[in-house]
Structure formats: C-alpha cells, structure tokens
Amino acid sequence: MPKGLEPPQLLKQRLLYQGRRFHFEVNSLRLPNKSEGDWECIRHPGGALAIPVTAEGKLVLVRQYRFAVAGRLLEFPAGTVEPLEDPADTIKREIEEETGYRAHQWQSLGEFPLAPGYSDEFIYAFLAQDLEKLETPPQQDADEDMETVLMTPQELEQAILSGEPVDAKSISSFFLARPFLS
DSSP states (O other), X not given: OOTTOSOOEEEEEEEEXXXXXOEEEEEEEEOTTSOEEEEEEEEOOOEEEEEEBOTTSOEEEEEEEEGGGTEEEEEOOXXXXXXXXXXXXXXXXXXXXXXXXXXXXXXXXXXXXXXXXXXXXXXXXXXXXEEEEOSSOOOOOTTOOEEEEEEOHHHHHHHHHTTOOBOHHHHXXXXXXXXXXX
C-alpha cells in the first residue's frame, strides 16, 4: 500500500461520555509516519433530512432554537436515525412530527459526512414531494422549539447568501436538490 494510504494504528480508545444520542471518545493513534497523538471523536448514528417541496414549489423548512449556538436556525426537517432504522423511515416520521406534512413521493439525494474533523455522523438527504398537509398539528418532541416556514428556492438562496443563520446540513442538501427544484 502506498505511503499515506495506510490506516493509522489504534493504540488506545477511551469512552469519555455516553449520551442518549451520541458518545464522545478519545483515540490514541500512531500514524503511518510514526507520529502519535490523540484524536477526539463524536460517534453519532447519523441523521436523515428531507427537502419537502409543495405543489406550488415552496420549500418546507423549520426555524428551530439550537442551544449550542444560542439562537434560531433555518433548517430542513431532520432527525437522528434510531438503532437498526433505515434513514428513509427516520425522515418519513420526522417530516410529519416537525412540519405536519406527509410526503407521498421520495427520492434519495445521497449522503455526506456532516463534520468529519470531529464526528462520524452522516446525513442521508431526501427530496420529499407530493405533500399532504395533515389535519393534526405537528407533534414535535418535548425538547424541540420550532416553527414551520415556507420559502421559494430563490428566497432560501437569498437567505443563505445574506447571512441568515441556516445550518450546514440544510445548505448542503439544498445544493444536492437544486437540479430538481423549479
């Protein structure tokens, strides 16, 4: 194997925190160049995200309070993949809970690492179309504080470019969906 493509050697692994959605570990590694060090990593089961599009071409987003940044972010509906759950099932549940819409047509847009510098989380992105507005209001989790927002693709793009707080997974997924949006 060419130098630089060899995997590092794991010397020691320490679990520092075990939470309900993720855990935090420190790994002592020896790199192929023989240098050694510690690398911290958040282990996460992954998330699924939908870009819901109404018949009128509006995008369904949520504006959600996020404790880590002490503010509200514009985001597409998303949720954590449960153990042994297919990401497609995750997002079908989450879109209804967060927005009060049900999609009847789904298309995978792909998957991507969210923050590979410190986490193994992957986001599984889907385009959700043929939306039905449910009679009952969204059944958000107790720890969620969000409102549903409808925007055209052009309005979302302008919000992103003008510096409105939009999370990275939503910006990345919006880029993946652009060829399918009018």
